[in-house]
Amino acid sequence: MTIKKDYTFCILTPIIMGGANRNLEFRIPSIKGILRWWFRFYYAGMVDDLGKLKEKEGEIFGSTERACQFYISPEGRTDAYLRMNDNSKPIKRPAYPPNQEFVLLFKSPFIYDNWSQDLETSLKFLSLFGGLGARWRRGFGSVEVKGFKWEGEDLDSLGDFAKNIISNYKCKYNLSQQNFMNITNTVVYIVKPKNGFWRNWEVAMNGLRDNFYREIKKFLNVRSISYKPPKGQRDVSPVIIQIKRADNNKYFGVVLVYNGWKGFNSFKNALRHLNTLELKEV
Numbered sequence: 421m422t423i424k425k426d427y428t429f430c431i432l433t434p435i436i437m438g439g440a441n442r443n444l445e446f447r448i449p450s451i452k453g454i455l456r457w458w459f460r461f462y463y464a465g466m467v468d469d470l471g472k473l474k475e476k477e478g479e480i481f482g483s484t485e486r487a488c489q490f491y492i493s494p495e496g497r498t499d500a501y502l503r504m505n506d507n508s509k510p511i512k513r514p515a516y517p518p519n520q521e522f523v524l525l526f527k528s529p530f531i532y533d534n535w536s537q538d539l540e541t542s543l544k545f546l547s548l549f550g551g552l553g554a555r556w557r558r559g560f561g562s563v564e565v566k567g568f569k570w571e572g573e574d575l576d577s578l579g580d581f582a583k584n585i586i587s588n589y590k591c592k593y594n595l596s597q598q599n600f601m602n603i604t605n606t607v608v609y610i611v612k613p614k615n616g617f618w619r620n621w622e623v624a625m626n627g628l629r630d631n632f633y634r635e636i637k638k639f640l641n642v643r644s645i646s647y648k649p650p651k652g653q654r655d656v657s658p659v660i661i662q663i664k665r666a667d668n669n670k671y672f673g674v675v676l677v678y679n680g681w682k683g684f685n686s687f688k689n690a691l692r693h694l695n696t697l698e699l700k701e702v
Contacts, residue, residue, distance in 0.1 A: 424527040425536055426495060427543060431522075432562040433621045433663050434505060434515035437553035444504055444514035448492050451524070454552055456481045458545040459538060464602035465590040480538050489535035495523035515553075515560070518621055541589070544568040548585060549608070549662060549674055557660045558633075559625050559673075570666045578610050578666060579700035582674075586702060599649045601658075601678045608702040609691075611673035618671040624663045628673045631696045633661060639690035640683060647681050658683070 438445045460477055467473050482488035505517045526539060546552075547568035551561030572578035590603055598605070611632060618624035636659075637645060646655035658681035662674045677687060691699055 423536070424525060425539075426523055426525045428521055428523050428566040430564045430566070431516060431518045431520055432564055432665060433551070433560050433625065434517050435551075435553045435561045435563070436513050436515045436555055437561070438514065444516070446494065446502065446516075446522075448494070451552060452481070452488075452492055454546060454550065454556070455539070455542045458550060459542040460600070461602050461606075462541060462545050462589045463538070464598070465604050470598060476538075480535050490526050490528040490539065493525050493527070495525050513554075544585070548582070548664070549676060550660075551662055556662070557657050559628060559661050559663045562621075562663050564665070570664055572666055575610060575612060575698055575700045578672065579702050582608055582610065582702045599680065601660075601676065605678060605680050607677045607679050607684075609673075609675040609677070610700040610702065611675055612698055614696060614698050617666075619669065621663055621665075621671055624671040624673065627697075628661055628663065632673065632675075632694060633659075635694055636687065636690045639693055640686055645683070645687075647683070659687070 437447055437450055439447065456477065459480065460473065463476060464473055467476065477483075478486060480489055502516045502522060503520055505515045526536075528535060543565050547563065547565035548570060550556065551559075552563055553561040555561070570578060571581045586603060586608065611628065612618070613627060613631075618627055633645075637643070644655075644657075645659050646657050648655050658678040660676040662676075663671060664674050665671045677684065681687075
C-alpha cells in the first residue's frame with residue numbers, strides 16, 4: 421500500500437531556484453533540503469542530545485545507511501505551468517513570481533506511516549517562518565502552505581500566535597549550545613511599519629531592506645551580517661528575514677536571529693533605534 425499526501429503551496433515572494441547554470445529550474449532536491457533544515461530546527465527542542473536528533477533525521481529524510489521515507493513529486497508539470505518573472509523591477513534574476521500556486525505530492529511505499537507527522541510539522545515551520553530557493557534568508561522564496569497560515573490582526577496577536585506554535589516544540593530539552601540555528605537558540609521577531617502593515621510584498625521587501633537590514637548594518641558598522649561557525653568553510657548569516665502575510669493581505673516581516681552569534685547583544689541594542697518600525701519579540 422502506498423501512502424500519499426498532497427500539499428498546496430502559494431508563492432508570496434519570488435522564488436529564485438535553479439541549477440548550476442543559474443537557469444530557472446523547479447528543483448525537488450532543494451525543497452527536500454529545506455524541509456530537512458526545518459525538521460532539524462524544530463526537532464532540536466524535542467531531544468536531549470545531538471545524536472538522537474541525527475538519528476531521527478536519518479529515519480525520516482534518509483542517511484548514508486537508509487533511504488528517505490518518502491518521495492516528492494510535483495502534481496502536473498509544475499515547471500511548465502508556473503509563470504516566470506519578466507526580469508523587470510524589483511528583481512532581475514529569473515524567478516517564479518508571487519500570486520500563483522503549485523501542488524507537491526508526498527508518497528511512501530512503506531506500509532507504516534511513521535513520517536507524515538514530522539513532515540507536516542516541517543511544512544508548518546516552512547510556511548510560517550521560511551522560504552524556498554536562493555536568498556530565502558533575505559525575504560525571497562516565501563511560501564504559504566495551505567492549512568498553515570498566520571493568524572492575527574495586530575502585532576500582539578501575531579506574536580502570541582507564533583509563541584504558541586514555538587512553545588509546542590521547545591519542550592524541556594535544550595540544544596542551545598549547538599552551533600546551528602534551532603528552536604532552542606533562536607529568537608523570533610515580528611516586524612511591521614508603525615501604524616499599519618505593508619500592503620504588498622514589494623513594499624515589504626523594500627521596507628525590510630532599507631529600514632531594517634541596512635539600518636542594523638549601519639548601527640553595527642559592518643558590510644554584512646555574518647559569522648563563521650566552528651569548523652565552517654564559509655560565513656553564514658545569523659539573521660533570517662522572511663515576508664509573510666495575515667488576513668486582508670497584511671504583509672509583515674518575520675526575523676529569526678541566532679543568539680549564539682557574538683554580535684547578538686549589539687543586534688538587540690540596534691533594534692531600539694529602528695524608529696519607523698514596530699517589533700514584537702516572540
